[in-house]
Amino acid sequence: MEKDLNWREFVITRLIKVSGYSAIVFVALIFFFLLREGLPTLGEVSLSNLFSTRWYPIEDYYGILPLITGSLIVTVGASLIAIPFGIGTAIYIAEIAPRWVREILKPLVELLGGLPSVVLGFLGILVLSPWLRVSLNIPTGLTALAGSLLLGAIAIPTVVSVAEDALDTVPRSYREGSWALGATKWQTIWRVTLPAARSGVLTGVMLGIGRAIGETMAVMMVTGNAPVMALKLSSLFSPARTMTATIAAEMGEVASGSVHYHTLFFIGMVLFLISLAVNVAASSVVFRSKKRAERILS
Amino acid sequence: MNRHLSQRLGFSLLTLIAVFTVVPIVAVVIYILVQGAPAISWEFLTAMPRSGMREGGILPAIIGTFYLTIGTAIFSVPLGIAAAVYLSEYAADNRWTRLIRLAIINLAGIPSVVYGLFGLGLFVLFLNFGTSILAASLTLSIMTLPVIISTAEEALRAVPQGFRTVSFSLGATRWQTIRRIVLPQALPGILTGVILGLERAAGETAPILFTGAAFFLPRLPGSVFDATMALPYHLFVISTQVPEMPIQIQYGTALVLLVFVLGMNIIATVIRSRARAKRQW
Numbered sequence: 280m281e282k283d284l285n286w287r288e289f290v291i292t293r294l295i296k297v298s299g300y301s302a303i304v305f306v307a308l309i310f311f312f313l314l315r316e317g318l319p320t321l322g323e324v325s326l327s328n329l330f331s332t333r334w335y336p337i338e339d340y341y342g343i344l345p346l347i348t349g350s351l352i353v354t355v356g357a358s359l360i361a362i363p364f365g366i367g368t369a370i371y372i373a374e375i376a377p378r379w380v381r382e383i384l385k386p387l388v389e390l391l392g393g394l395p396s397v398v399l400g401f402l403g404i405l406v407l408s409p410w411l412r413v414s415l416n417i418p419t420g421l422t423a424l425a426g427s428l429l430l431g432a433i434a435i436p437t438v439v440s441v442a443e444d445a446l447d448t449v450p451r452s453y454r455e456g457s458w459a460l461g462a463t464k465w466q467t468i469w470r471v472t473l474p475a476a477r478s479g480v481l482t483g484v485m486l487g488i489g490r491a492i493g494e495t496m497a498v499m500m501v502t503g504n505a506p507v508m509a510l511k512l513s514s515l516f517s518p519a520r521t522m523t524a525t526i527a528a529e530m531g532e533v534a535s536g537s538v539h540y541h542t543l544f545f546i547g548m549v550l551f552l553i554s555l556a557v558n559v560a561a562s563s564v565v566f567r568s569k570k571r572a573e574r575i576l577s
Numbered sequence: 578m579n580r581h582l583s584q585r586l587g588f589s590l591l592t593l594i595a596v597f598t599v600v601p602i603v604a605v606v607i608y609i610l611v612q613g614a615p616a617i618s619w620e621f622l623t624a625m626p627r628s629g630m631r632e633g634g635i636l637p638a639i640i641g642t643f644y645l646t647i648g649t650a651i652f653s654v655p656l657g658i659a660a661a662v663y664l665s666e667y668a669a670d671n672r673w674t675r676l677i678r679l680a681i682i683n684l685a686g687i688p689s690v691v692y693g694l695f696g697l698g699l700f701v702l703f704l705n706f707g708t709s710i711l712a713a714s715l716t717l718s719i720m721t722l723p724v725i726i727s728t729a730e731e732a733l734r735a736v737p738q739g740f741r742t743v744s745f746s747l748g749a750t751r752w753q754t755i756r757r758i759v760l761p762q763a764l765p766g767i768l769t770g771v772i773l774g775l776e777r778a779a780g781e782t783a784p785i786l787f788t789g790a791a792f793f794l795p796r797l798p799g800s801v802f803d804a805t806m807a808l809p810y811h812l813f814v815i816s817t818q819v820p821e822m823p824i825q826i827q828y829g830t831a832l833v834l835l836v837f838v839l840g841m842n843i844i845a846t847v848i849r850s851r852a853r854a855k856r857q858w
Contacts, residue, residue, distance in 0.1 A: 288752045292667070298656050299663025300673075302680040302726065305719050309687065312698035367594035375588055376595070384599060386846055391602045393773075393842045395780030397809045398831050401816045402605060405824075435598060465584035486686070493688025495783040496809075500817060523690045523783070530694070530787050535702060547694040551687060558686040562679060 313551055317544035324542060334506040334520070336529070336539045343546060345506040349423070349519040350492055352509040353502065356427025357434055357491040362484055364431070365438025369483070372439070373446035374468050385443075392436030399429050400500030408501055415516065421503035423519035429497040434487035441486055445479020446472060482561045489557035492523075493550065499524035522546050606839070609831050616829025630793060630815060631823055635830055637794055641710075641805035642779055642837065644798065645789070648714025649721055649778045654771055656718075657725030661767070664726070665733035666755055685723035689783040692720045696788035711801040713789025717778040724774035732766025733759060765852030772845040780838045782809040792818075808834040 320329070324341045331342030372384050407428060408420030449472050457467040473480070503518025506525070526543050533539045624634030668674040696716030706712040736759050744754040760767075782790075791804040792814055798805045812830045815822045 288750050291752050295659045295663045295667060298659035299668060299677060301656060301660055302677055302684055302722065305722070306680045306683050308699065309691070309695045309719075312695050312703075313691070316694075316698050364594055364598050367591050368598045371591040371595040375591055384595065387599050387602055389846075390606070390839065390842060393776055393780070393838060394602075394605065395782070395809050395834060395838055397780070397782045397813050398609070398835060399605070401812055401827065401831055402608070404816055405827075406608075432601065439598075463580050463584045465587045466580065468587075489686050493686070493691070495688065495690040496813060500813070523688055526690050526694065527783055527786055530697070544694055544698070547691045551691050554686045554688060554691075555683055558683045559679065562682050 310551065313544055313548040317541060317546075317548040320538065320541040320545040323538045329542075329545075332508050334525070336533075336542070339538070341538070341542045343522070343542075343549075345508050346520055346522045346525050346546065347549075348509040348514075349502070349506065350521040350523070352512075352514050352519060353423050353426040353430060353498060353521055354488060354491045356424060356515055357430035358484075358488055360428065360431025361434035361438050361487050361491065365435045365483065365487060366442055366480060368435070369439045369442035369446060369480070370468060370473070373443045374464070374472065388436050388439050391432065392440075396429075396433060396494060396497040397500070399432065400497035403429050403497060403501035417516055419503060419518065421501055421518055422516055423502055423509060424515045426498045426502040426519065426521070427515065429501060430491040430494055433494055433497065434491045437490050438483045438487035441483030442476070442480040445476040445483065448479070449475045478564050482564050485557055485561040485564070489554055489561070492557075493554055495523040495527050499527050504528065522550055526550075606835065609828065609835055613828040613830075613832025613835075616825040617832065621826075621829055622833070625795070626793065630819060631821070631826070635808070635811060635826075635833065637797055637806040638808045638811040638830070639833065639837075640797055641807040642809070642834075644710055644805060645714055645717060645785065645807055646775050646779045648710055648801070649717040650771070650775055651718075652715060653718035653721040653725055653774065653778075657722050657771070657774070658729050658767060660722070660726045661729035661733055662755060662760075665730045666751070666759065681723045681726055684719070685727075687720075689720065689781055690786075692716055692784040693786050693788060695719075696784060701788055707802060708787070708791075708804045709789055709802045710798060710805050711789075713785040713805070713807075714801075716784045716788045717781065720781070720784055721774040721778045724777060725770050728770025728773065729763070729767045732763040732770065735766065736762045765848050769845045769849045769852075772841050772848070776838050776841040776845070779841065780809055780834065782807075782813055785810060808837060 320341075328339075328341055330344060331340070332344050333340040333342045334345050368384075368388065372381055372388075376384060403425055404421075408422075408425045410420065411417070411422065411425055412420035453471050453475055454467050457471045458464070462470065498521050502520065502524065504520050504524060505518035506520040507514075507517070509515075509517075509519050526546055529539070530543050533543065621634045622639065623636050625636055627633035664674070664677065668677070693716065696712055700706045700712035700715050701708055704712075706715075740758050740762065741754055744758045745751075749757070785807060789804055789807075790810040791806050794804070794806055808830065812827070812834055815830060816827050
């Protein structure tokens with residue numbers, strides 16, 4: 280009996296430990312498979328072709344620059360929306376809203392985070408883009424701007440929840456000290472609370488932008504899917520094509536093992552590396568500021 | 578400028594921003610409810626699509642999303658909870674544990690379409706599962722894993738240390754303590770995380786695009802090696818790929834998907850708030 284118990288405990292502990300390490304295994308596996316299927320493209324497509332400005336796989340043009348600039352312009356547009364609205368809402372929820380408003384707003388913002396992106400894309404096609412076409416008087420509403428608006432909405436919940444957490448963890452004594460010195464609540468928010476929560480707010484913004492770059496369905500449905508170079512801010516008002524949308528739209532139709540297939544995996548590899556960089560940077564901001572806080576407090 | 582006046586202006590501005598953020602969310606939900614409601618009928622929910630999906634119901638898409646959600650749960654729930662138990666109850670604070678945490682953060686940030694590529698490379702082609710419910714569920718469960726791990730770990734850590742100390746002092750082993758004391762206490766929190774993770778899986782399209790989603794199937798899937806229709810992919814198909822699609826069916830499908838996903842969201846919120854109210858520590 281006693282022995283039996285020890286044996287079971289041993290097996291279960293091992294299983295739990297293996298599960299604990301599974302996240303590392305999966306990240307490694309994902310990277311391995313992207314490399315395995317994506318790297319051959321470097322042997323099949325010349326670098327000057329790969330980094331050209333023309334994406335037209337049927338005639339063997341594999342320039343990924345229009346896709347990269349497409350992702351960039353849509354993401355920049357999304358950030359311009361998500362940063363002020365996300366941080367503003369976080370400050371409102373954490374610092375200003377009465378308790379009952381807070382109890383309503385927080386679940387509503389979480390709800391936005393839970394809306395499937397395909398539903399937002401669907402409304403983007405039927406409601407947002409016709410409205411943009413008419414009100415801006417442009418030939419089509421399916422533009423980078425439509426994508427930016429939807430992506431901004433998709434990134435907001437991430438920014439709000441991370442930034443709000445950060446504001447929440449600023450000790451109450453900081454605020455009380457500021458009020459005692461005669462500062463108004465508004466001055467306290469700008470000069471004390473927000474600077475103290477700076478790193479958390481920054482993390483939220485970075486994670487939100489990371490989410491925007493990686494978003495696929497909503498963007499694919501509303502940006503018009505034209506792989507053209509987007510270099511100026513005015514490109515927002517014409518159709519664009521992001522990296523994610525290209526993979527999603529074309530992978531279904533290519534033969535596995537073809538040049539086109541490898542190139543799509545190569546784009547996936549680039550996306551993976553971008554998200555890796557964003558997340559490592561975001562978490563190192565958190566680690567560093569935690570260490571600094573610990574140093575100050577001890 | 579008078580500093581009290583600037584406070585008034587500032588507060589009004591922030592309130593306005595919050596309103597502008599929240600009103601569209603409510604508007605979207607209400608708009609889909611209103612536009613989609615007329616399409617909902619017994620036939621719409623229980624019949625197969627007819628005439629190139631322009632008539633009939635969306636039963637195979639509903640069933641498919643149900644299968645995919647269950648399939649995702651089968652893989653991700655045990656693995657995710659075990660990983661959370663490891664991080665909260667076993668792991669020492671060392672370099673490896675920090676690496677695990679970094680890996681979880683990165684898993685959470687990987688674009689959904691990249692999960693689709695990975696699923697295509699590993700499950701569909703390398704392991705030869707084909708475009709199937711199995712391949713799609715496995716892909717979705719890896720995507721869901723970080724949500725489940727981080728919420729479950731938070732729930733486990735919230736159980737007071739004293740509970741464990743008392744259990745150890747009564748002669749219980751570590752696993753007995755986890756199974757009889759810690760896990761039951763953390764259950765509502767874990768359940769909330771599981772549902773929120775599965776909610777995301779149920780609403781995702783990009784990871785199943787090339788791993789298990791079918792454009793149209795004349796019958797329901799018969800085994801885990803069959804491809805399946807799914808609500809989010811179906812909505813994508815009928816709103817972009819099928820010409821002259823009746824608008825009502827599109828809104829009806831969006832409504833069913835929304836109810837499916839938001840239903841899970843509401844259940845999770847209720848479990849969380851009820852557990853908080855009942856908690857004695």
